[in-house]
Amino acid sequence: MKIKSRFFLCSLLLSAFLFSSSTLGAAGEDIPSLPLLLAQIKAGGHILYIRHAPTERKTADNHEQHKGNNFSVDFADCSTQRNLSERGKNVAQALKEHLKRLEIPIAKVLSSPYCRARDTANIIFDEVTIDYDLAYSLSRDPAESKRLGEYLKAEFLAATVEQGNAVFVGHSTNLREGLGVWPKPEGVMAVFKIIEQKVIFKGMITPDDWQAFP
Amino acid sequence: MRFLNRLSIRDRFLLSPLIGIFITLILYFTATATIESKVELLSQISKNNLPLVSEYSKASIAMLNVHAKLTHLLLETMHEPDEELMYLGGREIINQLYVIEEHLFENLAKSEMILLDKLDLIAQNKLAFIHYKKIVISAIELVSVDPSLSRAELLRTNILLGESYTLLVVLSDYYIETISIQAERIDDSIDSGNIVTVMTISMLIIMIVISLFFAGRMSASIEMMGSIMVRLAKGDIGLILPKNEDQYLSKTYAAVATFKETLLKNKHQQQDLEKVVKALEVSKERYFNLLDIAASAIIVVDEKLSISLFNKAAQQLFGFDFTEIESEDFLSLIENNEQMTRQTLTDFIANDKSQVLSLDKNPIAAHKKNGDIFYISAVLAKQHNAAHKLVTISIVDISERLLREQSLKDNQDQLEILVADRTKELQASLNVLRNTQNRLVESEKMAALGGLVAGVAHEINTPVGIGITASSQLQDLTQDFADKFDSGQLSKNDLDKFIEQVGYSTKINLLNLTRAAGLINSFKEMSVDQSTEEIRQFNIHQYSEDILLSVKPKFKNTAHQIILHCPKDIVINNVPGVYSQILTNLLMNSLVHGFEAVTTGEIIIKISICNESIRLEYSDNGGGMDAEQLKKIYEPFYTSKRSQGSTGLGMNIVYNLVSQTLGGSIQCQSKKGEGVIFNIQFPCNLVQSN
Numbered sequence: 001m002k003i004k005s006r007f008f009l010c011s012l013l014l015s016a017f018l019f020s021s022s023t024l025g026a027a028g029e030d031i032p033s034l035p036l037l038l039a040q041i042k043a044g045g046h047i048l049y050i051r052h053a054p055t056e057r058k059t060a061d062n063h064e065q066h067k068g069n070n071f072s073v074d075f076a077d078c079s080t081q082r083n084l085s086e087r088g089k090n091v092a093q094a095l096k097e098h099l100k101r102l103e104i105p106i107a108k109v110l111s112s113p114y115c116r117a118r119d120t121a122n123i124i125f126d127e128v129t130i131d132y133d134l135a136y137s138l139s140r141d142p143a144e145s146k147r148l149g150e151y152l153k154a155e156f157l158a159a160t161v162e163q164g165n166a167v168f169v170g171h172s173t174n175l176r177e178g179l180g181v182w183p184k185p186e187g188v189m190a191v192f193k194i195i196e197q198k199v200i201f202k203g204m205i206t207p208d209d210w211q212a213f214p
Numbered sequence: 215m216r217f218l219n220r221l222s223i224r225d226r227f228l229l230s231p232l233i234g235i236f237i238t239l240i241l242y243f244t245a246t247a248t249i250e251s252k253v254e255l256l257s258q259i260s261k262n263n264l265p266l267v268s269e270y271s272k273a274s275i276a277m278l279n280v281h282a283k284l285t286h287l288l289l290e291t292m293h294e295p296d297e298e299l300m301y302l303g304g305r306e307i308i309n310q311l312y313v314i315e316e317h318l319f320e321n322l323a324k325s326e327m328i329l330l331d332k333l334d335l336i337a338q339n340k341l342a343f344i345h346y347k348k349i350v351i352s353a354i355e356l357v358s359v360d361p362s363l364s365r366a367e368l369l370r371t372n373i374l375l376g377e378s379y380t381l382l383v384v385l386s387d388y389y390i391e392t393i394s395i396q397a398e399r400i401d402d403s404i405d406s407g408n409i410v411t412v413m414t415i416s417m418l419i420i421m422i423v424i425s426l427f428f429a430g431r432m433s434a435s436i437e438m439m440g441s442i443m444v445r446l447a448k449g450d451i452g453l454i455l456p457k458n459e460d461q462y463l464s465k466t467y468a469a470v471a472t473f474k475e476t477l478l479k480n481k482h483q484q485q486d487l488e489k490v491v492k493a494l495e496v497s498k499e500r501y502f503n504l505l506d507i508a509a510s511a512i513i514v515v516d517e518k519l520s521i522s523l524f525n526k527a528a529q530q531l532f533g534f535d536f537t538e539i540e541s542e543d544f545l546s547l548i549e550n551n552e553q554m555t556r557q558t559l560t561d562f563i564a565n566d567k568s569q570v571l572s573l574d575k576n577p578i579a580a581h582k583k584n585g586d587i588f589y590i591s592a593v594l595a596k597q598h599n600a601a602h603k604l605v606t607i608s609i610v611d612i613s614e615r616l617l618r619e620q621s622l623k624d625n626q627d628q629l630e631i632l633v634a635d636r637t638k639e640l641q642a643s644l645n646v647l648r649n650t651q652n653r654l655v656e657s658e659k660m661a662a663l664g665g666l667v668a669g670v671a672h673e674i675n676t677p678v679g680i681g682i683t684a685s686s687q688l689q690d691l692t693q694d695f696a697d698k699f700d701s702g703q704l705s706k707n708d709l710d711k712f713i714e715q716v717g718y719s720t721k722i723n724l725l726n727l728t729r730a731a732g733l734i735n736s737f738k739e740m741s742v743d744q745s746t747e748e749i750r751q752f753n754i755h756q757y758s759e760d761i762l763l764s765v766k767p768k769f770k771n772t773a774h775q776i777i778l779h780c781p782k783d784i785v786i787n788n789v790p791g792v793y794s795q796i797l798t799n800l801l802m803n804s805l806v807h808g809f810e811a812v813t814t815g816e817i818i819i820k821i822s823i824c825n826e827s828i829r830l831e832y833s834d835n836g837g838g839m840d841a842e843q844l845k846k847i848y849e850p851f852y853t854s855k856r857s858q859g860s861t862g863l864g865m866n867i868v869y870n871l872v873s874q875t876l877g878g879s880i881q882c883q884s885k886k887g888e889g890v891i892f893n894i895q896f897p898c899n900l901v902q903s904n
Binding site for chain 2: 055057060061062063064071082138139141142145172173176182184185186
């Protein structure tokens, strides 16, 4: 192989590495310890993405063709969807109490129109705004799925966080599409911060983690 | 058929295809009508979208592929449950399902509604695929949450794939069946196309008949012309041309007629030609006779130099008869020489560029029949139009001319001896003349010296005369004084008076004698200088003044003026006598020649020093000289006043003195009536040459 093409290959690999590390929000690096992360979100200025609480395992969403070629559930009818289980409701309730106890400041809450997300949001927070573009992206066609991911990222970048943390309640696939982060398990809170117009992933707090915080 | 005769060949050839086109058009419309009846059936097949069947097959295959991936993913998840990996694999499958859906629905939309057992087959297909897609998505969703559901979900999707796939197969079968029914219908109707076949064959027969007829008609006239031409070519000139009816071929017919005429003319011309050849032969004989009459010897040779013609003059010159010498080698007549060799002659014959060769530089020796040697010159010329290369050799006997040239040469030699003798005599008299010239120069010098003596004598005359007067007065006074002293009448007053007068007279004497002595001294110097050419130091201003003084008597009775401009401190080391001689000569020339017709002449002498050289500019406002005189001014013995005793050597001497003795240069400018200017330049310090 010629020197020139070797150099080209090297630079290609290097740029690929740089690109991935910047867009993936630094998945592995600079993630503070949980207490430190908690202290930071207490100070506000963060974006908290909460995946809906645990759901009923036996049922699935009943997707139908809706107008605008959206293959989706009927948002108004929870019976067409996979909903929160009893355990899920308890997890949400517990989260509400922990947030209150730890005095984490909340500015605005946006939620997916899916019942399992709405229910989770309504249990934890007093005021919730429904954003239809936060809807579950799995069933959507490739272009729409991608758009929803990008929409989420754009919303993160545009979020107002001066008076507390901005909260989004939604689904796993949207976050994976938009920011390359898979929130796991159900009910988990992923923490992000906007630094110099870049979304930086700070870490995740699972439902079990909250108990540990004094 | 008169109509055909009027047409051109091109039009006739076009006529047949035109009829062909007409018949083909009839055939075309008949065929079109037949085919149109089949088009409907064909378009049905096209509408029934045979390609769609292939598209549906492709969709079925794509579905099976995606399903295989789904099966793999779900089974994988059973072993290694991971939500994120499940999503990534699932997303890819969903994306592919959307692509298949798009293609499938696009093709389904192209089909018309098909009712089978009262069900819309197309709509059924769409619904079945959407249902399959839905179940696949929910399977991925559920399994990502709970991997243990994999197997159950896989079974569900399998069933739905089966439903959708079966419907696609039903649809494809329907199309294939329809197509085979229509194909049978087309086969049936094609039998009626036999009409076209019958028509085509009959048309072909008609066209062949028409073509044969036209071909026969068109070639008939041309063939007639051809046969006439062949007969003419064979020499049947007398044949009578048949009448031509074909208008278009009338020109060709006229050409054939002309051809016949030309053949007739040619026959006449050939007879004329034979006459001319005879005349030429006569003229040739005359040419040979002419050669015999010619005064100079003419020999004609071929390229091998064998003699083929030998005219009377040649026979007389060489003494051979033509019969004796014919076909002999030409060079056998010539003595060996460098000019006319076999090589030169053959080269000349071979070289196409040269037409004439003159061999007249040197005489060539030849011999007569009786062996006498004589000399010739020859000129060779090629004959252009001969079949063989022939060369005409013109020979001139130059023996007598050679003799004359020899005697001329003898005379010339004698003349040269005479001239040499004469030259010697002239040289001797020239030497005598040179000696005379030198003597004359000498005497000129002496004459100048004489002039100088006369001048100086005149100058001395005055002081000496005064001296004599004063002395004689003194003598008288002394006598008076002696008488009174003897008589005893001498008073003190007388004594005082005597002393006073004696002192006065002595004073006058002393003054004038001193002056005379000075003059004599300078004369002595000048006369000595004039007779020698010794280099010494002298003040040029002082010396010039002395020279002017010496010539003063000559200018005494004239109103001429001499003005000298010269710095007083220039001392040079040169030959003063020569300088004096130059200046005196110039002054005398101005007086004698320049001021001949001038009463108030003016001579200006300017002397200056420049770069170790003395520059003397001598000018007068005399009569000057014309160009002819100016040219000869330095020539010895050239004078305009020989009758008045001029020798014509003055300027020649000046020139020689300046250029040789002083080592300088002299230039003269003058015009008639505008005086003369001499520019003389010579070095301040002359180095003794010997």
